[in-house]
Amino acid sequence: MPRNPDEQALIERFSRTYAHLSSSDTMLEIERAVCGCDYGCTSWTTKDETRQIVELLDLKPGRRLLDIGSGSGWPGLYLAQVSGCDSVLTDLPFEGLKVAKQRAQKDGLNDTCQIAQADGTALPFQEASFDAIYHSDVLCCLVEKQAVLEQCRQVIAADGKMVFSVILIAPDLSAADYRQAAAGGPTFIETDTPYPDMLEQTGWQITEHIDQTADYAETFAKMFELEKANKDEFVRVHGEEGATSLLERRQATLDALQKNFLRRELFGVVAKG
Numbered sequence: 001m002p003r004n005p006d007e008q009a010l011i012e013r014f015s016r017t018y019a020h021l022s023s024s025d026t027m028l029e030i031e032r033a034v035c036g037c038d039y040g041c042t043s044w045t046t047k048d049e050t051r052q053i054v055e056l057l058d059l060k061p062g063r064r065l066l067d068i069g070s071g072s073g074w075p076g077l078y079l080a081q082v083s084g085c086d087s088v089l090t091d092l093p094f095e096g097l098k099v100a101k102q103r104a105q106k107d108g109l110n111d112t113c114q115i116a117q118a119d120g121t122a123l124p125f126q127e128a129s130f131d132a133i134y135h136s137d138v139l140c141c142l143v144e145k146q147a148v149l150e151q152c153r154q155v156i157a158a159d160g161k162m163v164f165s166v167i168l169i170a171p172d173l174s175a176a177d178y179r180q181a182a183a184g185g186p187t188f189i190e191t192d193t194p195y196p197d198m199l200e201q202t203g204w205q206i207t208e209h210i211d212q213t214a215d216y217a218e219t220f221a222k223m224f225e226l227e228k229a230n231k232d233e234f235v236r237v238h239g240e241e242g243a244t245s246l247l248e249r250r251q252a253t254l255d256a257l258q259k260n261f262l263r264r265e266l267f268g269v270v271a272k273g
Helices: 005-021 025-035 047-057 076-083 094-106 145-155 175-184 195-201 213-229 231-238 240-258
Strands: 064-068 086-091 113-117 130-136 156-169 204-211 262-271
Touching (some): 005 231, 025 231, 047 156, 064 145, 076 094, 086 094, 094 113, 145 156, 156 204, 195 204, 195 262, 213 231, 213 240, 213 262, 231 240, 240 262
Parallel strands (some): 064 086, 064 130, 086 113, 130 156
Antiparallel strands (some): 156 262, 204 262
């Protein structure tokens, strides 16, 4: 599926980010302090949250997990490591996949983990290939959200489960507040169709719907403060122009969160019969 310039620019930015974050001791220290991991990740999933994910997906040896938008391997590799399940990690930014491959080797997961460059809107897998699917804050970074959910529905086993988190704009905002929320959220946060309706339309039934906004706001604020406190390294990692742009966007996100204009929610779903 052809990608517009904004989508391509986002993929390229993520690719550069994964390479730089994973090679910076300072940024990895910040990641450990905030999320409890050191994968060079861009996910807002914390180590505490992964325990909930393992339980919701019923991950264990013999089950097969698909992580879409896996980035540098967090939390897909960690979920596989602590549960013993087999895993397949997919994403488009190649540098992130390279980092994930190196981490899989380091963690002794070569025999149970596969890594593939793949578009979530065109998954290269047979029907009913996976017992579990996970994606962390991915749909809010994509234009074709419904297409990804449709693809996930095709590759999930009949008794499989999917869990995903997503950042979204709070409902019932004024036009001005909505614009502020959109400006502070991920690049493609906007959607005309609410996620529950989107899931219904693509053949999914919601079993869990959990508000994670408070935890997200706390995690985000802590990350932002540490990044500002280590601004010299932040600029070295992202470049002068990139760092300035990212810090401005971070401030816009924090402002929107403090006004309750943004939310982060977790959905657990199963395929409808």
